[in-house]
Amino acid sequence: MLKLRDVSKKFNSLMVLKKINLDIRTGETIGIYGPNGSGKSTLLKILSGFTKPSCGKVFINDRDITEMPAEKRAELGIAYAFQIPRPFERLTVFENIYTTSLLRSDPEEAAIKTEELLYQFELSDVSDSIAANLSQGEMKLLEICRSVATQPDFLLLDEPFAALDKENARVIRRKIRMLRSMDMGIVITAHRSRILEGLVDRIMKIEYGILNRE
Ligand SMILES: Nc1ncnc2c1ncn2[C@@H]1O[C@H](COP(=O)(O)OP(=O)(O)OP(=O)(O)O)[C@@H](O)[C@H]1O
Ligand SMILES: [Mg+2]
Numbered sequence: 001m002l003k004l005r006d007v008s009k010k011f012n013s014l015m016v017l018k019k020i021n022l023d024i025r026t027g028e029t030i031g032i033y034g035p036n037g038s039g040k041s042t043l044l045k046i047l048s049g050f051t052k053p054s055c056g057k058v059f060i061n062d063r064d065i066t067e068m069p070a071e072k073r074a075e076l077g078i079a080y081a082f083q084i085p086r087p088f089e090r091l092t093v094f095e096n097i098y099t100t101s102l103l104r105s106d107p108e109e110a111a112i113k114t115e116e117l118l119y120q121f122e123l124s125d126v127s128d129s130i131a132a133n134l135s136q137g138e139m140k141l142l143e144i145c146r147s148v149a150t151q152p153d154f155l156l157l158d159e160p161f162a163a164l165d166k167e168n169a170r171v172i173r174r175k176i177r178m179l180r181s182m183d184m185g186i187v188i189t190a191h192r193s194r195i196l197e198g199l200v201d202r203i204m205k206i207e208y209g210i211l212n213r214e
Contacts, residue, residue, distance in 0.1 A: 096142060
């Protein structure tokens with residue numbers, strides 16, 4: 001279980017998150033929606049270790065990881081897919097996934113895993129393309145694929161549908177359905193609840209720094 005306990009976050013005088021409590025179990029998918037600037041990315045970054053809370057604690061399986069950096073948390077099975085994809089731009093699609101797979105697999109295993117993931121994410125055709133040259137839809141797929149390549153127990157997808165046209169959004173939706181069958185705990189953020197309907201086990205709303213059940 002991945003947990004937040006009384007987590008608050010302040011940027012200068014701006015209180016972005018106020019005493020947030022959240023439990024994420026493996027096998028469950030949670031959708032969190034809220035308007036621009038409501039703290040969705042901040043919340044996921046606190047779970048993944050890219051941001052530290054101002055107060056409160058983060059736990060994985062009752063182990064306190066509040067002070068643990070993101071790379072270490074990745075090794076423990078927490079993966080974060082950035083809202084704005086951050087691939088290794090000068091590497092190929094294959095190299096992006098392979099390099100990430102090495103975090104938790106030996107080289108031979110990682111190569112097999114990479115081929116498998118590229119196939120699953122419909123990226124095999126662009127396997128040798130330089131990441132910087134991908135389309136927006138492919139870039140989003142690569143970002144999610146890269147996060148999955150660490151074989152996480154907890155997968156945090158920050159606005160996987162943002163800035164995508166209908167067709168690309170449909171592809172991402174299909175991929176999330178596939179990921180749901182893999183027994184991870186998944187958190188998905190979005191601007192509106194509608195896109196999360198039928199895709200997640202429960203929907204929560206974040207507004208004015210407070211996280212509420214729908
Ligand atoms: N590093 C930072 N320094 C200062 N303020 C920040 C920082 N990161 C986020 N903020 C502020 O915190 C608030 C929440 O930002 P956050 O990115 O978490 O919102 P969001 O819900 O993800 O928004 P969006 O829907 O636009 O992605 C915003 O007002 C933002 O300007
Ligand atoms: Mg955001």
